[in-house]
Amino acid sequence: MTRIWLLITGVLAIIVFATSLLVVIPNTMIGQVRVPSQLAPYTGQQARGRAVYVAQGCVYCHSQQVRDPVYTSDKDRGWGPRATVPSDYVYDKPHQLGTMRTGPDLINIGVRQPSDQWHHTHLFNPRSLMPWSIMPAFPYLYDVRDSSSLKPGEVFYSVAGGKLPTGKVIVPTADADALVAYLKSLKRTYPVPTGNEPAARSIGGRSEQTMP
Amino acid sequence: MTATLSPHVVELTTSITDLENLDIRLRADASSRQVALRAISFSVIWLIIGSAFGLMASFKLHMPDWLVSSPVLTFGRIRSAHLNAMAYGWASSAMLGVSVWIIPRLVHTELRVPKAAEAGLYIWNIGMVLGIVGILAGYSDGLEWLEMPRYWADPFFVIGGGLVGLSLLSTIAMREVEHLYVSVWYILAAFIWFPIIFVIGNWPTFSGVESAAVNWFYAHNALGLWLTPVCLAAAYYFIPKILGRPIYSYQLSLLGFWTLGFFYSLNGMHHLIGGPLPTWMITTSIVASGLMIIPVMAVGVNQHMTLNKRFGALRYSPTLRFIVFGSVAYTLVSLQGVFMAFREVNRLTHFTHVTVAHAHLGLYSFVTMIMFGSIYYILPRLLGREWVSEKLISWHFWTVGIGQIVYLVPLTVAGMVQGVAMADPTSTWEQVVKAMMPGLIGRSVGGTLLTIGHCVFAYHVWLMFRGARSRQGLPPFHEVAPIITRRTKASFVSGGAA
Amino acid sequence: MLPSSLTVTLAITILGLLTVAAFLWAWRKGQFDRINDQAMLAMDDDDFNVARPWETVAQRAERVAAHGPTQLPAVPGIWGGAR
Structure with a gap:
């Protein structure tokens, strides 16, 4: 081959074709997804918690998707009543679908673990609840305090498993509270949206004014 | 001087005559010298930094209470710092150096606008520093392979890569040969593809599953349309050159080029098999993944047939040894990738450490080994002196060679056990975690070996830059120089100069 | 982004045909003649x-x-x- 322009044309054609097929066309199609009426947008605190989730890199060990029960055991493991669908993720930016399950899937963790106490002590040190866990501890999300120093009305948690000296408790930081609020909001148990609900709105480039 | 040759070398010898041909290479090397040397030194620095992150992340998975007091050192940040330092710092910097060195040689002219290439290299590496600091400080974009902050790190890669690409394109435009060798195709294509896919991957408007689709469209293409083409270009240059015979089939290499571009670019969605995407997208990627057999076999057959009946060469040339290791790994990892893309296999291997092992078979055993081999060839020619020590090269090869086996085998097996355990809904999560433990520990052992090898390599490169002379007193070796071999052989090709 | 998949489909088809045309042009111009000789370029x-x-x-x-x-x-x- 002697012509550079021929090479460049071919190279560009390849990438334009692939981008059209896997980015542009899906954008026009997925753009038609309806927002499920049962799925609320993240509150300010939940959105902050999601940012904490992203910044700590939780996605490298935790997926957020339930695959088709026909050929996976995701549903049978209790990770969700059905496979997740595109409309379950309309508010997720960036997506956190994940490609690794060193830990369990979290798309329905808000259903499985509704307890603040569980989440906080688990985040402070997962081995306080499960000695075999290999999840990192996140002590920097908590203030460790003497129980005598607590002010009235202050929320605190004691940690089991000998992970704190006696007399010490943990007080969640705002980031920890936000993260737990986000985790508790992860629920995709409503029926698959059919797109016919009265509250359904289209999202995507052409009707952005309807986005909440 | 009189050469002492082995008795079975019977043909006459003459002195060097082809000065014109030599002159082309001297001019080409002189023009790319500064950029290539800097690129190689930057890449080695990133290699060491990336190794430290990788090792730390690996140990953290079985020592979860180690270094947890600061958010900077939490697993999720160290892991993505490792990936980015290795893929964009080490591999990409090395690739920039290899590209600016190879292209002038292949088009028989000097590197044009070398200042642009050099500026591009600096800008790229400034982006790297900002990106790693951003990730560690918690400003990750949250997309795998695209963690570096979108607005204050990523533009550096588009501009930096673009400037190097501009220099390469100008060089090719001013070429003094008529035809373009296949390595030129691969490198030119990679430098066109990278800025495009990187901008698409970082485009800020996507959300939800679209964000996932674009994420994996980019992430797979970062391997397929950026790292792979440049590494294949290096293999297509060095293997024939060292062996002294052209590649087996040039047609096959062209078929490989176009099919690689066409099929690889559609592979990305196989990272989301079973996920909440339209099935046709995932099926497209599975089909394209299956068709990857064509470019992979084209490369594999071609390189095998070129090497055929000359496998003894692997004992002599460190460059050839590393590059053939990398090429074989390319065939293996690609075939493994084809199988892992099938739904029946993927339902077990998806979300397991098999994927991590697979990624390292690609990024390490293929990309990194080819870059090591290239640097072993390029650095002595640019510095005008032989590698200092055979022993250090040998140590480097064997630590990383054995390190990879110790890394990959237990992790792959443990990942499969993990996958089977996860597929069985009656197994508890405790059982799943315990299934992966041997692999995680094996990885730390293997990773330690790899890091030792990297330190040996970095030390050797440092000795070279510092101006240390070869302890053997041999003349500067070339593609047939008997490094990694018995000394009796060593005195043979060097013409008895020792 | 382009407004509809139909536009995209047409654009891809045209682009694909152009590529095929470019390939045929190159073929006729003899850019693929004696191709194995080009292996010597390295x-x-x-x-x-x-x-x-x-x-x-x-x-x-x-x-x-x-x-x-x-x-x-x-x-x-x-x-x-x-x-």
Whole structure:
């Protein structure tokens, strides 16, 4: 081959074709997804918690998707009543679908673990609840305090498993509270949206004014 | 001087005559010298930094209470710092150096606008520093392979890569040969593809599953349309050159080029098999993944047939040894990738450490080994002196060679056990975690070996830059120089100069 | 982004046809003639004149027959054809 322009044309054609097929066309199609009426947008605190989730890199060990029960055991493991669908993720930016399950899937963790106490002590040190866990501890999300120093009305948690000296408790930081609020909001148990609900709105480039 | 040759070398010898041909290479090397040397030194620095992150992340998975007091050192940040330092710092910097060195040689002219290439290299590496600091400080974009902050790190890669690409394109435009060798195709294509896919991957408007689709469209293409083409270009240059015979089939290499571009670019969605995407997208990627057999076999057959009946060469040339290791790994990892893309296999291997092992078979055993081999060839020619020590090269090869086996085998097996355990809904999560433990520990052992090898390599490169002379007193070796071999052989090709 | 998949489909089709046309043009212009000769582009002439210790006697004879006798660096320390 002697012509550079021929090479460049071919190279560009390849990438334009692939981008059209896997980015542009899906954008026009997925753009038609309806927002499920049962799925609320993240509150300010939940959105902050999601940012904490992203910044700590939780996605490298935790997926957020339930695959088709026909050929996976995701549903049978209790990770969700059905496979997740595109409309379950309309508010997720960036997506956190994940490609690794060193830990369990979290798309329905808000259903499985509704307890603040569980989440906080688990985040402070997962081995306080499960000695075999290999999840990192996140002590920097908590203030460790003497129980005598607590002010009235202050929320605190004691940690089991000998992970704190006696007399010490943990007080969640705002980031920890936000993260737990986000985790508790992860629920995709409503029926698959059919797109016919009265509250359904289209999202995507052409009707952005309807986005909440 | 009189050469002492082995008795079975019977043909006459003459002195060097082809000065014109030599002159082309001297001019080409002189023009790319500064950029290539800097690129190689930057890449080695990133290699060491990336190794430290990788090792730390690996140990953290079985020592979860180690270094947890600061958010900077939490697993999720160290892991993505490792990936980015290795893929964009080490591999990409090395690739920039290899590209600016190879292209002038292949088009028989000097590197044009070398200042642009050099500026591009600096800008790229400034982006790297900002990106790693951003990730560690918690400003990750949250997309795998695209963690570096979108607005204050990523533009550096588009501009930096673009400037190097501009220099390469100008060089090719001013070429003094008529035809373009296949390595030129691969490198030119990679430098066109990278800025495009990187901008698409970082485009800020996507959300939800679209964000996932674009994420994996980019992430797979970062391997397929950026790292792979440049590494294949290096293999297509060095293997024939060292062996002294052209590649087996040039047609096959062209078929490989176009099919690689066409099929690889559609592979990305196989990272989301079973996920909440339209099935046709995932099926497209599975089909394209299956068709990857064509470019992979084209490369594999071609390189095998070129090497055929000359496998003894692997004992002599460190460059050839590393590059053939990398090429074989390319065939293996690609075939493994084809199988892992099938739904029946993927339902077990998806979300397991098999994927991590697979990624390292690609990024390490293929990309990194080819870059090591290239640097072993390029650095002595640019510095005008032989590698200092055979022993250090040998140590480097064997630590990383054995390190990879110790890394990959237990992790792959443990990942499969993990996958089977996860597929069985009656197994508890405790059982799943315990299934992966041997692999995680094996990885730390293997990773330690790899890091030792990297330190040996970095030390050797440092000795070279510092101006240390070869302890053997041999003349500067070339593609047939008997490094990694018995000394009796060593005195043979060097013409008895020792 | 483009407004509808139909536009995209048409654009891809046109682009694909253009690529095919470019390929046919290149073919007719003879850019793919004698293609295996282009494999020699990576090689420098003196690459064939260096003794390689792994060569068998037959392989060496074959190389010498095709490319002329083996050369050695004239002076140790000077790279000669080994660059």
